[in-house]
Amino acid sequence: MMEGETYKQIERFLSGAMSDTEMEQFQKEILSNSALKEEVALYQSINFHISEKVADDHISYDSEYKRKLEEYIRSEQGKKIQATLLEEKQRYHNKLSQDKSNKSMLYYILSTAAAVVFVIVFFFMKNSDKDLYTDYYKIEELPSFTSRSGNSSLLASAKSNFKSKQFDKSLSNFKEYVKNDVEGVDPLIYIYTGLIYSEKNQLEKAIEQFTFLENSDDIDNSRALWYKVLVYLKFDKKVEAKKVLAFILKDPNNYKYKEAKEILEKLKL
Structure with missing residues (x-):
C-alpha cells in the first residue's frame, strides 16, 4: 500500500491544488510509475462518482477495467465505501484547515483513506474473478x-x-x-x-x-x-x-x- 504522503499528493493533483511546476512533475511520475498510475485512476474514478462531476482526463486506463470498476462502485458495497471515503476526505479537509501543523492526525486520516481505497480494490478484484461474462x-x-x-x-x-x-x-x-x-x-x-x-x-x-x-x-x-x-x-x-x-x-x-x-x-x- 502506498504511503499517506502519496495520497496527499493524489488529492492535491485531482483537486487542482498543485502549482504548474508540481503538476508537471507529478504527471511525469505517473507516466513512469504504473502502480501510481493505477492508484490515481482509481482515486479519480471514485471522486467522479462521489462528486457526480466530469473529471479531467488526466489518466487513461483500460475501458473494460473502468466499466467493471464503475459497476462495482454502483453496487451496494461500493456505495458504502463511497460514503466512507467521502467522510474521510471531509475530515481531511476540515482538519487541515484547522491545524496544518498536526502531522500525526493528518497521517492518520490519510492512512485511513488509503485503507478504504485498498478495500475497494480488494472487493472489486474479488468480484471481477466471478464475472460471468469473462x-x-x-x-x-x-x-x-x-x-x-x-x-x-x-x-x-x-x-x-x-x-x-x-x-x-x-x-x-x-x-x-x-x-x-x-x-x-x-x-x-x-x-x-x-x-x-x-x-x-x-x-x-x-x-x-x-x-x-x-x-x-x-x-x-x-x-x-x-x-x-x-x-x-x-x-x-x-x-x-x-x-x-x-x-x-x-x-x-x-x-x-x-x-x-x-x-x-x-x-x-
Missing part, C-alpha cells in the same frame, strides 16, 4: 464462415481485425461485406458485429445484431441467444439475461444448453 466468453469459440462470392478476403480481414481489437476497422469490413455480397450474407457475421457494438458500449445495437441471426433460418441461429446472454451479463442486465437463459433451456438442442443451465444456477445464488 468466465464464459471464449473468443476461440466464435464461428468461422465462408463466402460464395469474391468477398472471402474481406471476411478474413474483418475477422482478423476483430481478433486484434481493431473494432472500427472490423465493423467497416463487415458492413462492406453485407453491402456487396449479393449472393446472400452469412448470418453468423452478426455475432461479430453484435460483439463489436458491445465493445463500443452500444447495448441496443448489439442485441439488434444478434436478433438478425436469431430470426434467420440458419441452422446455428440459437447461437444468437447465447451471445445475447453474454452481452446482457457484461452490461449487468441480469433480469434480461435470465429471460434469455430460460428460453435457451426450453430446448436441449440449443447452443450452449449446458452452460446456460450453469449460469442460471449461478445467478440464483
Whole structure:
C-alpha cells in the first residue's frame, strides 16, 4: 500500500491544488510509475462518482477495467465505501484547515483513506474473478464462415481485425461485406458485429445484431441467444439475461444448453 504522503499528493493533483511546476512533475511520475498510475485512476474514478462531476482526463486506463470498476462502485458495497471515503476526505479537509501543523492526525486520516481505497480494490478484484461474462466468453469459440462470392478476403480481414481489437476497422469490413455480397450474407457475421457494438458500449445495437441471426433460418441461429446472454451479463442486465437463459433451456438442442443451465444456477445464488 502506498504511503499517506502519496495520497496527499493524489488529492492535491485531482483537486487542482498543485502549482504548474508540481503538476508537471507529478504527471511525469505517473507516466513512469504504473502502480501510481493505477492508484490515481482509481482515486479519480471514485471522486467522479462521489462528486457526480466530469473529471479531467488526466489518466487513461483500460475501458473494460473502468466499466467493471464503475459497476462495482454502483453496487451496494461500493456505495458504502463511497460514503466512507467521502467522510474521510471531509475530515481531511476540515482538519487541515484547522491545524496544518498536526502531522500525526493528518497521517492518520490519510492512512485511513488509503485503507478504504485498498478495500475497494480488494472487493472489486474479488468480484471481477466471478464475472460471468469473462468466465464464459471464449473468443476461440466464435464461428468461422465462408463466402460464395469474391468477398472471402474481406471476411478474413474483418475477422482478423476483430481478433486484434481493431473494432472500427472490423465493423467497416463487415458492413462492406453485407453491402456487396449479393449472393446472400452469412448470418453468423452478426455475432461479430453484435460483439463489436458491445465493445463500443452500444447495448441496443448489439442485441439488434444478434436478433438478425436469431430470426434467420440458419441452422446455428440459437447461437444468437447465447451471445445475447453474454452481452446482457457484461452490461449487468441480469433480469434480461435470465429471460434469455430460460428460453435457451426450453430446448436441449440449443447452443450452449449446458452452460446456460450453469449460469442460471449461478445467478440464483
